[in-house]
Amino acid sequence: MxxxxxxxxxxxxxxxxxxxxxxxxxxxxxxxxxxxxxxxxxxxxxxxNYGVKTGYNEAYIIDGKKKEELIVEDPKSAEIIRPLLRGRDIKRYSYEFADLYIITTFPSLKINIDDYPAVKQHLMSFGYDRLKQTGDRGARKKTNNQWFETQDSINYWEDFYxxxxxxxxxxxxxxxxxxxxxxxxxxxxxxxxxxxxxxxxxxxxxxxxxxxxxxxxxxxxxxxxxxxxxxxxxxxxxxxxxxxxxxxxxxxxxxxxxxxxxxxxxxxxxxxxxxxxxxxxxxxxxxxxxxxxxxxxxxx
Missing domain, CATH: 3.90.220 (Adenine-n6-DNA-methyltransferase TaqI; Chain A, domain 2)
Known part of the structure; x- marks a missing residue:
């Protein structure tokens, strides 16, 4: 030894x-x-910094088909829909875009959801009780945000551009x-x-x-x-x-x-x-x- x-x-x-x-x-x-x-x-x-915490991705992440439907129904929808990359889409020196998009109703943007009726209807289809941010069972965690907003404020949203x-x-x-x-x-x-x-x-x-x-x-x-x-x-x-x-x-x-x-x-x-x-x-x-x-x- x-x-x-x-x-x-x-x-x-x-x-x-x-x-x-x-x-x-x-x-x-x-x-x-x-x-x-x-x-x-x-x-x-x-x-x-980290990406967007929505608290309920099923409602906020949509595919290209749904994106086009929302824009056809209300052209203003395009203002708050942005292309999305997932971790699995990121490659070495490149990426593979999966035709996915995110609805960017960040609290820091102070959006009036009534200005975006198609997006509002889409979110409401998932149920107010599921999207509300009260911490109740079946709802998102408790915050001061409104029901249609993402979970995080994303005060650095301009950095995404x-x-x-x-x-x-x-x-x-x-x-x-x-x-x-x-x-x-x-x-x-x-x-x-x-x-x-x-x-x-x-x-x-x-x-x-x-x-x-x-x-x-x-x-x-x-x-x-x-x-x-x-x-x-x-x-x-x-x-x-x-x-x-x-x-x-x-x-x-x-x-x-x-x-x-x-x-x-x-x-x-x-x-x-x-x-x-x-x-x-x-x-x-x-x-x-x-x-x-x-x-x-x-x-x-």
């Missing part, structure tokens, strides 16, 4: 009261380089596509809304951040910063996610990012990200092998 410990022991330094992890030499070297060069997302000029990165709150490794991890999509102009199964980022250098978040290196970093559960995926809690360190850009790296955006090539993007850290071939192999092993185990 003593021989085993001498051969496999790892030196670890405890410099603070923060959480720690025992790593082998190459893992420690990778983590040290990443943290020396990267800046935690919480220190960037960005904001992270900004360029943004969208990602699922639970990021499972797709068994049907091993290249689909990690996955963050970029909404430049579609103005997508989404439910509370997603989060989104707005702010400075969004496209640059988006490229890095989809890199293989970020899949590797999940082991240190993101909460893993039941061996099937990761819970993207903001308290953890905001600690992921990413290198701040300069004029050169922003120009490089702009070039990479013209044609998404995952291999080129990975090499670009690795170049920030001056990783050795052995370290790159360790990163890619870990992510491939993670995917393989999830698919098994």
């Amino acid at each position: 003593s021989d085993y410990f001498r051969q496999n022991g790892v030196n670890t330094t405890f410099l603070s009261t923060e959480s720690w992890v025992i790593l082998c030499d190459i893992e420690q070297a990778i983590k040290t380089k990443i943290e020396a060069i990267g800046t935690p997302l919480k220190d960037w000029n960005i904001s992270i 900004k360029q943004k990165i969208i990602y699922p709150g639970i990021m499972r490794i797709a068994k049907s596509n091993s290249l689909n991890f990690p996955r963050f999509t970029y909404d430049e102009s579609e103005n997508f809304f989404f439910g509370n199964d997603c989060y989104f980022i707005i702010g400075e250098h969004i496209e640059y951040i988006w490229l890095i978040l989809n890199s293989t290196l970020l899949g590797y970093l999940f082991r240190y910063y993101i909460y893993s559960f039941d061996e099937t995926g990761f819970k993207m809690f903001t308290d953890y996610f905001k600690n992921i360190p990413i290198p701040k850009p300069n004029h050169t790296t922003l120009n490089q990012a702009n070039d990479l955006l013209h044609e998404i090539n995952m291999e080129k993007i990975d090499k670009w990200v690795y170049s920030f850290y001056n990783f050795s071939e052995e370290e790159v192999y360790e990163i890619e092998n870990f992510v491939q092993k993670l995917i393989y185990e999830e698919e098994s």
